Amino acid sequence: MRYFLRRLMQAAFLLIAVSMLTFLFSTLAPGNYFEEMRLNPQISPETAAALRTQYQLDRPLPVRYGRWANSLLRGEMGFSFAYNSPVAPLLWVRARNTLLLTLTATLIAWALALPLGIWSARTLGRLPDRALSLATAGLLVIPDLLLALGLLILAVRSGWFPTGGMASVGFEDLSLFHKVGDIASHMELPVLALVLSALPVLARHVRAAVAEVLEAPFLRAAASHGIPRRTLLFRYVLRAAAIPLISLFGFSVGALLSGSLIVEVVMSWPGLGPLLLEAILARDLYVVIGGVLFSTIFLVAGNFLADVLIYWADPRIRTGAAAR
Amino acid sequence: MIQGRGWKRWLLTLAVLHGIIACAGFFAPYDSAEQDREHPHLPPMKIHFMDSHGRFHLRPFFYEPRLREGTFEQFEESTEEVQPFRFFVSGARYRLLGLVPSHVHLFGAQDGRFYLLGSDAYGRDQLSRILYGGQISLLAGLLGAGLTLFSGVLIGATAGYFGGWRDGLLMRVAELFVALPWLYLLLALRAFLPLSVSPVQEFFLIVVVIGAVGWARPARLVRGVVLSAKERDFVKAARGFGATDAYLLRRHILPETSSVILTQAAILVPQFVLAEMTLSFLGLGVPEPVPSWGSLLASLQQYSTLVSYWWMYLPVLAIVPFFLGYLGLASALQQDGATEKMVGRAGEDIW
Numbered sequence: 209m210r211y212f213l214r215r216l217m218q219a220a221f222l223l224i225a226v227s228m229l230t231f232l233f234s235t236l237a238p239g240n241y242f243e244e245m246r247l248n249p250q251i252s253p254e255t256a257a258a259l260r261t262q263y264q265l266d267r268p269l270p271v272r273y274g275r276w277a278n279s280l281l282r283g284e285m286g287f288s289f290a291y292n293s294p295v296a297p298l299l300w301v302r303a304r305n306t307l308l309l310t311l312t313a314t315l316i317a318w319a320l321a322l323p324l325g326i327w328s329a330r331t332l333g334r335l336p337d338r339a340l341s342l343a344t345a346g347l348l349v350i351p352d353l354l355l356a357l358g359l360l361i362l363a364v365r366s367g368w369f370p371t372g373g374m375a376s377v378g379f380e381d382l383s384l385f386h387k388v389g390d391i392a393s394h395m396e397l398p399v400l401a402l403v404l405s406a407l408p409v410l411a412r413h414v415r416a417a418v419a420e421v422l423e424a425p426f427l428r429a430a431a432s433h434g435i436p437r438r439t440l441l442f443r444y445v446l447r448a449a450a451i452p453l454i455s456l457f458g459f460s461v462g463a464l465l466s467g468s469l470i471v472e473v474v475m476s477w478p479g480l481g482p483l484l485l486e487a488i489l490a491r492d493l494y495v496v497i498g499g500v501l502f503s504t505i506f507l508v509a510g511n512f513l514a515d516v517l518i519y520w521a522d523p524r525i526r527t528g529a530a531a532r
Numbered sequence: 533m534i535q536g537r538g539w540k541r542w543l544l545t546l547a548v549l550h551g552i553i554a555c556a557g558f559f560a561p562y563d564s565a566e567q568d569r570e571h572p573h574l575p576p577m578k579i580h581f582m583d584s585h586g587r588f589h590l591r592p593f594f595y596e597p598r599l600r601e602g603t604f605e606q607f608e609e610s611t612e613e614v615q616p617f618r619f620f621v622s623g624a625r626y627r628l629l630g631l632v633p634s635h636v637h638l639f640g641a642q643d644g645r646f647y648l649l650g651s652d653a654y655g656r657d658q659l660s661r662i663l664y665g666g667q668i669s670l671l672a673g674l675l676g677a678g679l680t681l682f683s684g685v686l687i688g689a690t691a692g693y694f695g696g697w698r699d700g701l702l703m704r705v706a707e708l709f710v711a712l713p714w715l716y717l718l719l720a721l722r723a724f725l726p727l728s729v730s731p732v733q734e735f736f737l738i739v740v741v742i743g744a745v746g747w748a749r750p751a752r753l754v755r756g757v758v759l760s761a762k763e764r765d766f767v768k769a770a771r772g773f774g775a776t777d778a779y780l781l782r783r784h785i786l787p788e789t790s791s792v793i794l795t796q797a798a799i800l801v802p803q804f805v806l807a808e809m810t811l812s813f814l815g816l817g818v819p820e821p822v823p824s825w826g827s828l829l830a831s832l833q834q835y836s837t838l839v840s841y842w843w844m845y846l847p848v849l850a851i852v853p854f855f856l857g858y859l860g861l862a863s864a865l866q867q868d869g870a871t872e873k874m875v876g877r878a879g880e881d882i883w
Contacts, residue, residue, distance in 0.1 A: 222707075222708060225708055226708070226712065229708075230720055233720065233721065233724040234724050345859070348859055349852060349855040349856040349859050350852060350855070351802075351806045351809070351851070351855060353806065353809060353810055353813060353826075353829070354829075354848050354851065354852070357829060357832055357845075357848075358848070360832075360838065361832075361838060361845060364835075364838055364839055365839075462712070462713045462714075463713075465713040465715075465716065466713040466714055466715035466716065467715075469713075469715050469716065469719075470715070470810060470813075473814060474833070484716070484719060485719070485814055485815075485816075487723075488719060488722065488723040488816065489815070489816075491723075496719075496720060496723045496724075497720075499716070500712075500716050500717070500719075500720045503712075503713050503716040504712060504713075504716075507712065507713055
């Protein structure tokens with residue numbers, strides 16, 4: 209229990225630190241949403257200044273942070289100047305879409321990486337391993353930006369996948385069943401891009417972790433006792449290899465979030481990425497802060513899940529004997 | 533393909549690739565901003581040896597493009613007149629490596645323009661833009677990595693060597709930076725910096741932003757090495773002889789970190805090149821008319837470009853070899869302990 213409390217405390221500390229950091233940076237920013245307004249001849253400088261005062265942007269930093277934290281507690285996370293609405297509902301819709309994409313991709317990528325990595329480790333140095341290593345190396349050198357663009361080009365040229373957006377025209381009129389089908393078909397391409405960008409890293413780590421355990425003395429001993437290979441693999445190898453892989457899981461969430469931002473922009477998926485980009489260009493301060501904070505929340509959640517899994521998988525932590 | 537041995541080969545490959553980009557002025561037939569409004573979106577031109585009368589020419593040649601009759605944007609070859617290639621032709625002025633003024637280009641034509649990889653919406657030569665764009669992207673990556681490694685070593689060595697509250701504080705902050713999704717962090721930092729500035733200012737802004745995002749990982753690695761190095765016997769002995777902290781760090785401890793730093797460099801440079809590309813792709817990078825690999829790809833965000841002009845994908849072909857080279861170098865450095873040979877001493881096992 210104490211372990212979880214400590215992890216939760218750390219997560220909360222991280223979130224507070226991130227929000228303070230983004231706030232601090234935002235004061236360094238020259239110009240703001242209302243400064244950009246000055247370029248518009250229809251808005252007088254007085255109006256812009258009045259708006260600035262109305263939104264309290266002229267108050268000192270601690271006051272603004274306090275007010276923002278207050279609105280966070282009310283579930284608003286500040287106010288979007290461009291959308292003229294509280295930030296949280298705005299972000300929540302987008303975050304749901306990002307989450308849908310990232311979670312699906314994480315699941316599929318791990319579901320593929322585990323068997324591939326294990327197979328590779330079991331045939332270490334032989335043909336399947338060499339072929340897989342070559343394939344993962346090939347995927348590894350293609351950066352996710354290029355991968356996303358490449359898949360988009362493929363989709364546009366071949367017409368195999370629907371491109372752009374999250375739903376077809378006339379989505380509202382579809383039955384629930386068809387709605388799900390429609391979203392799923394629009395997800396194919398972005399999820400494929402994310403899976404292909406995450407897969408090589410994951411598969412290589414699985415291979416390394418499993419290969420290391422396969423060479424461990426305790427496994428030789430177990431094998432010489434005549435335990436069947438299948439039992440050996442599932443009961444001994446995977447359990448021992450799981451611990452480094454679980455902490456990798458936490459990191460993979462962060463990597464997939466970053467990858468998903470690019471994929472969303474390239475394939476115009478209505479997630480956090482395009483909203484954040486828009487907000488940056490418009491200097492919509494609180495949306496930017498909220499977007500960064502949301503991505504941090506996902507990441508923290510992913511890491512917390514990894515911590516829970518490690519607690520379950522690693523007896524050293526359960527008994528509190530781990531020297532951490 | 534990627535094997536443990538042969539980091540020298542990878543290094544040589546990378547040196548050649550970087551050399552080509554560094555001498556972009558020589559290899560690119562035209563200036564990257566030079567427009568040719570008569571020939572927008574011109575597909576890559578063909579190199580011929582046989583002319584339309586079936587005669588063989590020893591010197592390769594090309595045909596001038598002209599609008600196909602009845603169209604506004606489709607080009608065809610005007611086969612009446614042969615345009616021979618010339619090598620080492622005089623053309624647009626440039627400074628080789630930013631220093632030596634010159635006007636000699638590897639290839640070109642006497643009159644007429646030759647587009648080996650086609651032209652963009654303003655009739656700018658795609659090949660020249662890819663080569664010049666590489667200068668921006670690679671330089672941003674290299675400088676960013678240099679900045680990151682410098683601050684990483686500084687912070688990591690401080691934390692590891694002095695320990696105590698400095699260690700605690702610095703590593704807490706490092707954890708924060710490692711934990712965040714790097715792209716969101718990059719965008720957040722970029723968000724709070726001025727949006728419309730001159731290309732040169734923008735470039736350095738990007739380098740600083742990229743450099744500021746990545747310092748935490750090398751700092752943590754360096755800290756680990758420093759922590760173990762400062763307990764080594766020869767360090768303790770030197771301290772016993774009255775060596776100062778600065779001397780110990782410089783002479784005995786920092787050399788121990790060199791293998792980590794080299795491997796990190798090979799990992800970080802392509803990541804940071806990608807970071808620059810991503811920022812430019814999203815329109816937050818170096819502005820027009822200065823090309824960068826990211827902004828060259830940005831035109832693909834328009835559906836019409838994506839569908840109609842396949843040669844706008846070609847920057848990809850230039851980018852992938854660099855990533856391959858750096859990945860190969862990084863894994864070669866990691867695997868075969870070449871770094872130990874380079875620094876002349878077997879290091880501790882850090883991974």
